[in-house]
Amino acid sequence: MTIGVWILGDQLWEQQAALQSVAQKENLPVIFIESLQHIQVRPYHQQKLVLVWSAMRHFAEELRQKQYLVTYKISDDFATPLQAWVQEYQITELRLMMPSDRPFIEVIHSLELSCKITLIPNNHFLWSTEEFNHWAKNRKRLLMEDFYREGRRRWQILMAQNKPIGGKWNLDKENRQPPKGKLNTPPAQWFVADKITLDVIAKVKSLSIATYGDLETFRWGVTRQQALQVLDWFIQHRLSDFGPYQDAMVTGEQTMWHAMLSPYLNLGLLQPLEVIQAVEQAYQQHQLPLNSVEGFIRQVLGWREYMHGVYHYVDAAYPDKNWFNHTQALPEFFWTGKTQMNCLHQVLTQVQHSGYAHHIQRLMVLSNFALIAGLLPQAVENWFHAAFIDAYDWVMQTNVIGMGLFADGGVLASKPYAASANYINKMSDYCKGCEYNYKERVGKNACPFNFFYWNFLDQHRDKLQTQGRMSFILKNLDKMSPEELQSIRKQAHIWHTDNS
Numbered sequence: 001m002t003i004g005v006w007i008l009g010d011q012l013w014e015q016q017a018a019l020q021s022v023a024q025k026e027n028l029p030v031i032f033i034e035s036l037q038h039i040q041v042r043p044y045h046q047q048k049l050v051l052v053w054s055a056m057r058h059f060a061e062e063l064r065q066k067q068y069l070v071t072y073k074i075s076d077d078f079a080t081p082l083q084a085w086v087q088e089y090q091i092t093e094l095r096l097m098m099p100s101d102r103p104f105i106e107v108i109h110s111l112e113l114s115c116k117i118t119l120i121p122n123n124h125f126l127w128s129t130e131e132f133n134h135w136a137k138n139r140k141r142l143l144m145e146d147f148y149r150e151g152r153r154r155w156q157i158l159m160a161q162n163k164p165i166g167g168k169w170n171l172d173k174e175n176r177q178p179p180k181g182k183l184n185t186p187p188a189q190w191f192v193a194d195k196i197t198l199d200v201i202a203k204v205k206s207l208s209i210a211t212y213g214d215l216e217t218f219r220w221g222v223t224r225q226q227a228l229q230v231l232d233w234f235i236q237h238r239l240s241d242f243g244p245y246q247d248a249m250v251t252g253e254q255t256m257w258h259a260m261l262s263p264y265l266n267l268g269l270l271q272p273l274e275v276i277q278a279v280e281q282a283y284q285q286h287q288l289p290l291n292s293v294e295g296f297i298r299q300v301l302g303w304r305e306y307m308h309g310v311y312h313y314v315d316a317a318y319p320d321k322n323w324f325n326h327t328q329a330l331p332e333f334f335w336t337g338k339t340q341m342n343c344l345h346q347v348l349t350q351v352q353h354s355g356y357a358h359h360i361q362r363l364m365v366l367s368n369f370a371l372i373a374g375l376l377p378q379a380v381e382n383w384f385h386a387a388f389i390d391a392y393d394w395v396m397q398t399n400v401i402g403m404g405l406f407a408d409g410g411v412l413a414s415k416p417y418a419a420s421a422n423y424i425n426k427m428s429d430y431c432k433g434c435e436y437n438y439k440e441r442v443g444k445n446a447c448p449f450n451f452f453y454w455n456f457l458d459q460h461r462d463k464l465q466t467q468g469r470m471s472f473i474l475k476n477l478d479k480m481s482p483e484e485l486q487s488i489r490k491q492a493h494i495w496h497t498d499n500s
């Protein structure tokens, strides 16, 4: 019997389950495949292609040094190189770690190979799918906060005698400071491209398929060692102030105090537990502020695991959900960044340059606009999936369809994240440099976030009334004069006609 292991582009860790399942590593046949068909589903960010392919090539090289028998193929499809490799090495059992993305599991089931295929349970998350399903079943609501507390107990993170350190589970209230005055933000940890990465950049430049974004500014890390450097940099220079300005947005400040770890975690270059434990250890050694440390740990131990768990828990129709029946097409400016709405212009241009935006830019600028303007959820999901450096199906569906657009009707968010210009003006400096007036709801200078926000509440009043947390906001809608409401509806309608 000969076992061979197929390593997918987001499984780049030597302890990943499929590699771990084989005792004899020396001369173990392993295969990596860069497929061109696979990247034509949508116009991916060029930097995402470079990141994944360069990280795969680096990891393949690392395994070669360790005496694995590495085959690295560039091909249109997956089946052709797999079949040839199975024959060449007389492989009788192909093992691979269960993919994180459901569509890829379908790809594997559709393969016709002359050997047995064994899927080994994925070990890139703290919670296995079975454990999450067990936690979730029979619950009325899948509350992230309950899940997070369970994670803290299970892995004994920031705990003292089974109670949360500091007495509170969640210090989020301390982490919503608006940006005021000059903020002394720390620089980010970037890298210079090496020969392998330069080769991949040349390949991506030469592709004759549709892509998105700029390539010139590629500065991401592509190895586990570099990913560990980013973690270390975050802990040394960013973690202590991560909390207070977590939700703030400032022109020209792309990353603030954020960790920039999602690209590496999602490729398997870093593991969630090592990140959490390194942060907890720094807290203990250097007495860092608890609101920052807890705030960060909640993201990785809470939100990230929860999003992955929910993704595999919900049924296969989840990606098609459209609770509000929104149908507007995605405006062209999402691809070009050319819009007079300064907040959107700033964030979209930043995404073009780096493939990155921090959480509040994604949630309260990009997906908030898509939600209140009534854009088709699947078009928005497709855009996010194409544009972001850290996007994969498992993290897209729950974050965009669920959290951002509430298209699942509240499976995971307790209310829609819909906001007017007031929020953006409070949490950023974008409105200062904008042609629109953040205070106006109708008229030539009115901010589109305002008329869309009120139009959204008006259009979906019946549905929103069923969401307890919306009743206070709907009362404000009731105070609006019928004339103003009529003008708002008209302006929202005209905007779509002008931008279609």
Ligand code: FAD
Residues within 6 Å of the ligand: 257, 258, 259, 260, 261, 262, 263, 265, 266, 296, 299, 300, 303, 304, 307, 357, 358, 359, 360, 362, 363, 367, 384, 388, 390, 391, 392, 395, 396, 399, 400, 403, 404
């Ligand atoms: P930090 O703010 O420093 O957070 C630390 C870590 O927590 C992140 O690295 C990430 O691994 C994890 N995390 C926090 N929140 C989430 C979450 N909701 N889902 C998953 N992980 C989380 N995250 C992605 O990894 N890929 C995506 O494509 C993605 N798209 C998003 C789209 C929308 C509309 C929204 C609302 C959120 C999205 N997120 C996505 C979650 C989150 O915004 C990013 O993980 C985070 O901004 C990554 O930057 P960072 O590493 O600097 O994060």
Ligand code: SF4
Residues within 6 Å of the ligand: 340, 341, 342, 343, 344, 420, 421, 424, 425, 430, 431, 432, 434, 435, 436, 437, 438, 447, 448, 449
């Ligand atoms: Fe964005 Fe409106 Fe503020 Fe302009 S005024 S930056 S469009 S929220």
